[in-house]
Amino acid sequence: MIRWFSRRDSAVSVAAVGKALGKETRKGTTVPPTLLRALRRIVGAENLITRPSELIVYECDGYTLEKETPPAVVFPKSTEATAAVVRACREHGVPVLPRGAGTGLAGGATPLHGCVVVSLARMKRILEISPRDRMVHVQAGVLNLELGSVLAGTYWHFAPDPSSQAACTIGGNIATNAGGPHTLKYGVTVNHILGMTWVTGEGEVLEIGPETNSAEFDWIGLLTGSEGTLGIATEAWLRLTPLPIAHRTFRATFDRVEDAGNAVSRIIAAGVIPAAMELLDRGILQALEEAFHFGFPADAEAILVVELDGMPIALDEQEGIVLQLCRDCHAKEILSASSEAERELLWHCRKSAVAAVGRLSPGYFIQDGVVPRSRLPELVRRVASIGRERGVRIVNVAHAGDGNIHPILLFDERKPDEVRRAMEAGRAILQACIELGGSITAEHGVGIEKLPLMTALFSRRDLDAMRRIQRVFDPGRVMTPGKVLPPAESEAFQAAGRD
Amino acid sequence: MDNDVILETVSPASISEAAEVIAEAAQGRRSVYARGAGTHFEYGCPPSRAGFVLCTDGLQDVADYSYRDLTITVGCGVSLNRLGEILAQQSQFLPIDSIFGGEGTIGGAAAWSPPGPRSYRWGALRDYVLGVRAVDGTGRTFHAGGKVVKNAAGYNLTRLLTGSWGTLALIVEMTLMVRPLHERSRLLSWVVTKRDDLQRLLDCLVTGRSEPSAIEVLAGPRWGRDRFLRVADDPWECRVVTVHEGSAGEVDAFCDELRRELSEAGLKMGEELPADCYASLSNFLADVPKSQSVYELAVRPSRVVAALEQLRSLRPHASLIGHAGLGKIFVFADEDAGVTPEVIVRLRAAMAPLGGHVTVLRYPWDQAWNRSVIWGPHGPASRYMQGLKDQFDPHNILNPGRYVFPP
Numbered sequence: 001m002i003r004w005f006s007r008r009d010s011a012v013s014v015a016a017v018g019k020a021l022g023k024e025t026r027k028g029t030t031v032p033p034t035l036l037r038a039l040r041r042i043v044g045a046e047n048l049i050t051r052p053s054e055l056i057v058y059e060c061d062g063y064t065l066e067k068e069t070p071p072a073v074v075f076p077k078s079t080e081a082t083a084a085v086v087r088a089c090r091e092h093g094v095p096v097l098p099r100g101a102g103t104g105l106a107g108g109a110t111p112l113h114g115c116v117v118v119s120l121a122r123m124k125r126i127l128e129i130s131p132r133d134r135m136v137h138v139q140a141g142v143l144n145l146e147l148g149s150v151l152a153g154t155y156w157h158f159a160p161d162p163s164s165q166a167a168c169t170i171g172g173n174i175a176t177n178a179g180g181p182h183t184l185k186y187g188v189t190v191n192h193i194l195g196m197t198w199v200t201g202e203g204e205v206l207e208i209g210p211e212t213n214s215a216e217f218d219w220i221g222l223l224t225g226s227e228g229t230l231g232i233a234t235e236a237w238l239r240l241t242p243l244p245i246a247h248r249t250f251r252a253t254f255d256r257v258e259d260a261g262n263a264v265s266r267i268i269a270a271g272v273i274p275a276a277m278e279l280l281d282r283g284i285l286q287a288l289e290e291a292f293h294f295g296f297p298a299d300a301e302a303i304l305v306v307e308l309d310g311m312p313i314a315l316d317e318q319e320g321i322v323l324q325l326c327r328d329c330h331a332k333e334i335l336s337a338s339s340e341a342e343r344e345l346l347w348h349c350r351k352s353a354v355a356a357v358g359r360l361s362p363g364y365f366i367q368d369g370v371v372p373r374s375r376l377p378e379l380v381r382r383v384a385s386i387g388r389e390r391g392v393r394i395v396n397v398a399h400a401g402d403g404n405i406h407p408i409l410l411f412d413e414r415k416p417d418e419v420r421r422a423m424e425a426g427r428a429i430l431q432a433c434i435e436l437g438g439s440i441t442a443e444h445g446v447g448i449e450k451l452p453l454m455t456a457l458f459s460r461r462d463l464d465a466m467r468r469i470q471r472v473f474d475p476g477r478v479m480t481p482g483k484v485l486p487p488a489e490s491e492a493f494q495a496a497g498r499d
Numbered sequence: 500m501d502n503d504v505i506l507e508t509v510s511p512a513s514i515s516e517a518a519e520v521i522a523e524a525a526q527g528r529r530s531v532y533a534r535g536a537g538t539h540f541e542y543g544c545p546p547s548r549a550g551f552v553l554c555t556d557g558l559q560d561v562a563d564y565s566y567r568d569l570t571i572t573v574g575c576g577v578s579l580n581r582l583g584e585i586l587a588q589q590s591q592f593l594p595i596d597s598i599f600g601g602e603g604t605i606g607g608a609a610a611w612s613p614p615g616p617r618s619y620r621w622g623a624l625r626d627y628v629l630g631v632r633a634v635d636g637t638g639r640t641f642h643a644g645g646k647v648v649k650n651a652a653g654y655n656l657t658r659l660l661t662g663s664w665g666t667l668a669l670i671v672e673m674t675l676m677v678r679p680l681h682e683r684s685r686l687l688s689w690v691v692t693k694r695d696d697l698q699r700l701l702d703c704l705v706t707g708r709s710e711p712s713a714i715e716v717l718a719g720p721r722w723g724r725d726r727f728l729r730v731a732d733d734p735w736e737c738r739v740v741t742v743h744e745g746s747a748g749e750v751d752a753f754c755d756e757l758r759r760e761l762s763e764a765g766l767k768m769g770e771e772l773p774a775d776c777y778a779s780l781s782n783f784l785a786d787v788p789k790s791q792s793v794y795e796l797a798v799r800p801s802r803v804v805a806a807l808e809q810l811r812s813l814r815p816h817a818s819l820i821g822h823a824g825l826g827k828i829f830v831f832a833d834e835d836a837g838v839t840p841e842v843i844v845r846l847r848a849a850m851a852p853l854g855g856h857v858t859v860l861r862y863p864w865d866q867a868w869n870r871s872v873i874w875g876p877h878g879p880a881s882r883y884m885q886g887l888k889d890q891f892d893p894h895n896i897l898n899p900g901r902y903v904f905p906p
Contacts, residue, residue, distance in 0.1 A: 220658075222656075271590060373568045445651050
């Protein structure tokens, strides 16, 4: 989810794209002086930004096609200050947008409608580490990877590992219910949250867990992944997971992407749940080879990176099954990582895949779709077909074991027609995901980018059920407007003849 | 069940019929008490308003079983036993415990079920619910989630509804993620008679790398009837049981790792129990007589022993099962003097310094207990719970009186 390319360079080029699409950066509205005074009182002048030159950084996240300059950014350092900021904004009728590191790819952290941005970046204390409870208590601004550093040398880790983990925050992970390669075995963020401190849209503080009981709803399940529209996580109790005793990591090379997709489906159907199962196609492999000289075969159409973890004896059993199934699906070469260093390099390559795309094209757009795992080969075919039909070059990385594909659509931002076709192709891919029984996002969230497709995925009644939740947690509609839920009066349903 | 309150039983044969029934009930302001197999119908508080029982036994369709995707879509009336049989044909299973017995329905478990021993490794049912079709308190049917294992589109209503005691909507159909069935289970057991020994053993089990599926603490006379799990009725005697699941070689390797860790800590390896003993742990509330109260304690896992100490000092003969890795203790068969509201209040006061909670899950319905004694004091979240209740069931017709909401 990180923007791996230079922010300054990309800001120039992608702004041009936005202009081509008629989506130029909008100047944010101003906020009442009384609100600014209140915010300054709450967080202190040193934790408030209002200068336009400084606000530019906050005009979007990793989805750069829409931008708006916020009127102010505040950096609360405590839950109480965060709640007070929300209350002050609410009293002034000014909307609020929480922000972590801004690494999201769907526009979830892009300010709209004159939002005051509430950055959790200065709430980065690790409050308690308790291996005996298998918990760590952190503030929301702690970086995902920082937890790994702090826990280095112990048996423990925080399992969610989004590709942006070097930069993304725990609060951002909670807001988007972030995933990553190893969610195949270990689950997504919500599976690893035991408690939270939550500021609602009314500025009220809820302490949730870490001890839960039968007299409460599953607040963690409901609020995780709500993309800042139901409130703000300021602290969290995270589950510590034991580090696996051993790994087996290998890569299988295929002549056809569909064969790799079939191998994924058959491995899962055979009852083996690897820790991770990642697919990279020829386009990505070329870019990675240029960047890292890893030694990927130049003629491979796709590789599967499969990681098994657990007890060595179990890995022997599983490896035999996985290798045989890869061979059955016409893998022409299977190589194991011969050392921990080689394994780490392989994962470094995988997690840098999006960064390497910059070598293929100055402009690109990362999509996030998901289908039932057995439909993955069909989705791969349809993505290729969509690219051909629209004249758009598409390269793919996928958390294949989850059926979660990230097609990367390449374009030249100087050519508006190319940009338009790429965006249309992105939507066509998500439409294909829906038709194949899947969803429009597995881990990036809806944000702005996927908002128009919510009416294709859900019925009016389904969305109405979600709106009822929003009414409870944010009756004043101050939290993160313009995201996740399309306006109730959307006519898309009528156009589609659906209820 | 008080026949003065419940008037009749309705068994819709389809999801659309169920929706019609609820819609008509909403129009007539009649209450609806959903019922699966009735295995835990006596939990919570009694129905507070006249209405009818909606039996889900007509909602047993298996709409889809995509075994290659490890997903299955079933009606809420499917029993856990039947679900297990269907999945076992493809060497798969749903890794939740049938706390009240296998005849219980998946809908009943989704409405509410306490965590089972296996939750330590496998998580709760809500972790396996990928999507639901549900009918709210106005009779409107809606979907939430989907059929994919990762889904970040919109709010996660599946998790909100699962465990909400059927008070927001009736879940009529669910898509579940299932897992490959493990090849082997091993159970290990220790009898412990001293507090410090229990603390050391649990410390070792929870912080080790042997990854048991369950770490259970059993105590009290209820277990005396069980040949393998029996515990003396002594305030400090308890039995610790671990469950290890996986392939044959993997399970043995984990047990070898556990033996090594215990040895390093100066502790002995547990004794092997027959694998079929697990049924008694998994169904731990199945044969608790309906006359007996059941309550739960929730603390951080590191405070389980301290919580047990408080509990045993107040209720020395209570029977219990503690999921030590989760910090949950379920107390039942507390029969020597009967559990009174005063006992719960004292227990809650004793748990407060530990940051613990006490919730009454079942009590004698012929006694009028204060709701705050049963569910605990209202916190700030109560307002949000009520807000959601008002949104999804504006006429308060779904299970009125049964859960935390005012009757």
